[in-house]
Amino acid sequence: MNKRSAPSPLKGEGWGGGEKPVDRPLLEIHGLQVAYSGIHAVKGVDFHVAPGELVALIGSNGAGKTTTLKTLAGLLSPASGQVIFDGKNLAKAAAHQRVAMGMALVPEGRGVFARLSVAENLLMGAYCRSNQTEISDDLARMYDLFPRLVERRDQLAGTLSGGEQQMLAMARALMSRPRLLMLDEPSMGLAPLMVKKIFATIQDVAAQGMSILLVEQNARLALQVAARGYVMEGGAITLSGESSDLLGSDAVQRAYLGG
């Protein structure tokens, strides 16, 4: 696909807290290969996310998208290849250290702590931070962004509906004040109305300058909000480009958009 770089209409003024845009991508993946329990799930993948960009990684079930995200978060180790975040090679960074560096993953299936209250889940998101004033400010901000969570703040997270849990998982990830937010299948298992809400929030967060890597099976939805997209198939990236181009491409139409 071509490499037009028109600014996305989704982006707001700020590039992640008012920083000047830089040429260097926030996240760079070079030749990433991942194998686990005998499966060669990711077979040499290259992509990048620029600061303030919303990038979609789409593909069918089993294409290696979740494996890629887990590797970026440090839950899996790559067989080869490099993950560079903000200019730093993450080869030696453990999962918990990557959070402090500014990466946050909302995992597939949300991973909320069912036996912790909603408020406690949010505080877990701020685990790496120490400034209590900033943490309470951000808590208030999350309750603004997700009013549903306010009424349920003292409820155990396990009692929330799937959509509410997805909101909580996103809010919790944002509580770490990440510079890169990685979302794994945020639409999974949710009613259409809830999916709409979640995606509206993703757009909101992106508009505030957050860099987002969005993994989705629902290709149309993902490409509608993302500026650029990568299509993953069988552990490799087969197509990439501007979302509008991908949405219009015959290959993507046939394979993922059911037409």
Next chain:
Amino acid sequence: MEIFLQQIINGLVQGSVYALVALGYTMVYGILGLINFAHGEVVMTGAMLALSALTALIGWGVSPLLALPVSLMLAMAGCMALGYGIERIAYRPLRHAPRLAPLITAIGVSIVLQNLAMMIWGREYHAFPQLIINRPHLIFGAIINDIQIIIVVMAIGLMAGLMVVVHRTRLGRAMRAVAENQHAAQLMGVDVNRVISITFMIGSALAAVAGLMVSANYGLAHYYMGFLLGLKAFTAAVLGGIGNLRGAMLGGLLLGLIESLGAGYIGDITGGFMGSQYQDVFAFLVLIAVLVFRPSGLLGERLAERA
């Protein structure tokens, strides 16, 4: 009536000790799904360390009122190091092994610790030095002495403290998060290995206190004392619902009471055929009954999904 009250008092004292030890089992189970069968040996080590420290300090002419807390601190520090070491050496390498492997290792660690203790402290019973005048107090005809009062008050204080840590602090939140979902906890920036180590250390510190309590109450310590005590505390943890902190406390107290009342009345019930030497039987009757009728324990609901 006096006998009944006396058995209640004895049961509460013994139950406090069980509860402290049961907490160690249940915390480790909650966070790793592992039954740390070496935990009873940590209790024994705590008792032995405290006793050695006490004897040495008293020998140097330190006043008992200073020697006691110092020995307790030393025993707690020693047991925390031991608990940390056990997890680091015996369990962490097997974190992703089949569940049977760490269980067998736990029994191995238990045997190693017993034998080490036997080599260090010998086979004989060690008398606990008479440090403070252990005054008896009469309540409605039943007797409770100073040491027993201290045991119950300290146990309640420690349990309350633990609940505050687990439910009101950042560390406690991290412990509960790790217990529930290690991967998700890592994604919050929690160093899971560190939290697991701290959990072992807290449980071991409580075990050290329990060890000192038992030896002070009975006036004796022995390299083999951890075995039966550990099994009973494990029973208490299962009774309350293993993995559940409140369950461990409740189970400990209940087991202490059941044992004490059982031992007190078994003679009457069987017309003198069986005596209080059958006390230990009650703990294991309780264990069997719980496993048969309510495997998840009184307050537990997680056993099914974990086992």
